[in-house]
Amino acid sequence: MTNTPHDIRPFRIEIPQDQLDDLRARLANTRWPDELPGVGWSRGVPVGYLKDLAEYWRTGYDWRAQEAKLNEYPQFRTTVDGQNLHFLHVRSPEPDATPLILLHGWPGGFVDFLDVIGPLSDPRAHGDDPADAFHLVIPSLPGFGFSTPLAGPGMNAARMAGVLMRLMSSLGYERYGVQGYDTGAWVGPELGRQAPDHVLGVHLNALLTFPVGAEGEFDGLTEAEQRVWQDMQNFNDGYLQCNSKRPQTVTYGLHDSPVGQLAWIMEKFRELTDPEDGLPEDSIDRDRMLTDVSLYWLTGTAGSAAQIYYEETSATDWGATADDGQDWSTGERGTVPTGVLVSAHDVTIRPWAERDHNIVHWTELASGGHFLAMEAPGALVDDVRTFFRKSR
Numbered sequence: 001m002t003n004t005p006h007d008i009r010p011f012r013i014e015i016p017q018d019q020l021d022d023l024r025a026r027l028a029n030t031r032w033p034d035e036l037p038g039v040g041w042s043r044g045v046p047v048g049y050l051k052d053l054a055e056y057w058r059t060g061y062d063w064r065a066q067e068a069k070l071n072e073y074p075q076f077r078t079t080v081d082g083q084n085l086h087f088l089h090v091r092s093p094e095p096d097a098t099p100l101i102l103l104h105g106w107p108g109g110f111v112d113f114l115d116v117i118g119p120l121s122d123p124r125a126h127g128d129d130p131a132d133a134f135h136l137v138i139p140s141l142p143g144f145g146f147s148t149p150l151a152g153p154g155m156n157a158a159r160m161a162g163v164l165m166r167l168m169s170s171l172g173y174e175r176y177g178v179q180g181y182d183t184g185a186w187v188g189p190e191l192g193r194q195a196p197d198h199v200l201g202v203h204l205n206a207l208l209t210f211p212v213g214a215e216g217e218f219d220g221l222t223e224a225e226q227r228v229w230q231d232m233q234n235f236n237d238g239y240l241q242c243n244s245k246r247p248q249t250v251t252y253g254l255h256d257s258p259v260g261q262l263a264w265i266m267e268k269f270r271e272l273t274d275p276e277d278g279l280p281e282d283s284i285d286r287d288r289m290l291t292d293v294s295l296y297w298l299t300g301t302a303g304s305a306a307q308i309y310y311e312e313t314s315a316t317d318w319g320a321t322a323d324d325g326q327d328w329s330t331g332e333r334g335t336v337p338t339g340v341l342v343s344a345h346d347v348t349i350r351p352w353a354e355r356d357h358n359i360v361h362w363t364e365l366a367s368g369g370h371f372l373a374m375e376a377p378g379a380l381v382d383d384v385r386t387f388f389r390k391s392r
Helices: 017-028 047-059 063-070 110-121 157-170 183-194 223-234 238-245 247-256 258-272 286-299 302-311 350-356 377-391
Strands: 009-011 075-080 083-090 098-103 134-140 176-181 199-205 337-342 358-364
Touching: 017 047, 017 258, 017 286, 047 258, 047 286, 063 286, 075 157, 083 110, 083 157, 098 110, 098 157, 098 183, 098 377, 110 134, 110 286, 110 377, 134 157, 157 183, 157 302, 176 183, 176 377, 183 199, 199 377, 238 247, 238 258, 238 302, 247 258, 247 302, 258 286, 286 302, 337 377, 350 358, 358 377
Parallel strands: 098 134, 098 176, 176 199, 199 337, 337 358
Antiparallel strands: 009 075, 075 083, 083 134
């Protein structure tokens, strides 16, 4: 075994004051660009919106208050296969609770799951069935937040899964569930493939599915699924291309300018939340989003978090086809029971999902966006509970 429980160290977030002072000074001295009149959000984040948000970040947002809230949860750091790893470990008061690892995506982090920790770990306290309780492990994926620096190139979804598999073993969990979205929806199934005797089930939302060039794979798609595929081809994937092709070059602007980092992330919150034509604050608490942005800024991880796109380049060009020479397959079909939760915003096509995963549970929501743990935590909690009742 690569690491033992003795290698796991308690951790508290304690950002030095000079870093917070530097952030405020940089925000105050931002060099603001011009913009074309009347274009709104069509070409990116509007200057007026970002100015207001940056000023609130500088003068209204209280990092110390948010830091204190995060430190209420038990946090740890360890090293697995040379990779530093940060994680929350929230044990349920129910002794027979099911271990569950929660995996975030980009541009998110462990803070995405704060609203589901209580209901999942202590359902009795929330008026629900204690049989649905989970012991929670919530890591910052390698390259994100405090799980830095990256041990080196090649930290793709499969390697991340290997690191997390060893983490769960070192914590003494021999049988556990997995829940993940976005990047976590790539890493989660890999955990199932690598440790099928240990993973009792994988629950996914914001799952991406792709054609692989197989004969007849478009036959039988419903009208709704055909529209999803059309939406995927028309999606503005500029950030995907930048992250996957030249992550180091993009990093310089994001690492040196907090407003650059703010714009880069807020565009995704606006584009991927429900309703699509609303502001990000209509879907997710403003302070929660700024805590997410602050963690990227304060840990300096704009570049390392983007590396997963470079490692998984086959998942970036949504408009491509098999004729473009890319391998769209996810490898061997998973055997672990898998549940999929599809929000109104997701682009998950069921026949392609069933091609790659052993799907035994499928739920479609009439609302909700990409960031369900923050946008609709109750819906996510309900579906996770329902799925794992079948899988225990």
